[in-house]
Amino acid sequence: xxxxxxxxxxxxxxxxxxxxxxxxxxxxxxxxxxxxxxxxxxxxxxxxxxxxxxxxxxxxxxxxxxxxxxxxxxxxxxxxxxxxxxxxxxxxxxxxxxxxxxxxxxxxxxxxxxxxxxxxxxxxxxxxxxxxxxxxxxxxxxxxxxxxxxxxxxxxxxxxxxxxxxxxxx
Numbered sequence: 241x242x243x244x245x246x247x248x249x250x251x252x253x254x255x256x257x258x259x260x261x262x263x264x265x266x267x268x269x270x271x272x273x274x275x276x277x278x279x280x281x282x283x284x285x286x287x288x289x290x291x292x293x294x295x296x297x298x299x300x301x302x303x304x305x306x307x308x309x310x311x312x313x314x315x316x317x318x319x320x321x322x323x324x325x326x327x328x329x330x331x332x333x334x335x336x337x338x339x340x341x342x343x344x345x346x347x348x349x350x351x352x353x354x355x356x357x358x359x360x361x362x363x364x365x366x367x368x369x370x371x372x373x374x375x376x377x378x379x380x381x382x383x384x385x386x387x388x389x390x391x392x393x394x395x396x397x398x399x400x401x402x403x404x405x406x407x408x409x410x
Contacts, residue, residue, distance in 0.1 A: 252375035254368070256383045261362040262394035266401035268359035272330040272352045274401050275361070278304045284396040287389050292317055300325055305339060310385050316340070324349070343370040344378075361394060 264271045274280060278294045289309040295302035302322050309315035317339035324333035330352035337345040346367045353360045365386060369379040 252369075252372070253379040253383070254375060256367050256369075256379060257365065258367075258383070258386055258390065259362065259364040260390045260394055261360060262391075262398050263355060263358060263360050264398040264401050265358040266398075266404075268330055268352045268354045269327075270404070271359045271361055271397070271401050272327060272332070272350075274397060274404070275350050275352070276325065276327075276332055280400075281306060284400040285389075285393045286396065287385075287393070289315060298322060298325060310389060313381070313385075320348075323347070342374065344368060344374040345370075361397065363390060363394065365390070 274284070276298055278298060279291055282288045282290055287308055287310040289307040292305040292307055294304040298304075300322050303319055305317055305319050307315055308318045318336050319339050320334045320336045322332075322334050324331055326332075332350040333348060335345050335347050337343075344367070346365050349364045351362045353362075367379065367382070369375045
C-alpha cells in the first residue's frame, strides 16, 4: 500500500518503562521485609491471585511463581527470578516472565529509603516485548494496566505495613 493510504501506521511497541512511589509510615526495614515476603504478595498486590511456588529462602538466582489475574484479562502464571537482593541498602530486583516460556519479560527494581516518619518506596519496571503479539497487543494493554495497578499496589503495601506495625506483637 502506498505511503499515506489507509491512515497512519504506528511502529510496534518494543519496550516500555514505568515508575511509581509511595511514602509508608513504617520503618524502612519493615517495608523492605514486606516487599521481599513472597508469601504476602497477594495481600497487597491485587493482580496476584496466589503464590504457586516459592523458594525456601529468597536469594540471588532463586525463583518463585505467582498466579497473575489482573482485572479484565485471563489469568497466567508468572515466574520471577531474583537478580538483586540487598537488605542493607534495601534494593530488590527481579525479572518476571510468563511461565509458558514467552521470551518477553519485565525487570522490576524496588528501592526503600528512610524518610521523615517512615520510608519512601520506589518501584520501576522495564518491559521488553520480544514477540509480535506482545509488541502489538499485549504490551500496550499491560502498560495501561500497570499504570493503574502499581500505584494501587503501593498504596495497599503502605497500608499493609502500617497495619502490621500497629498490631501488638505476641
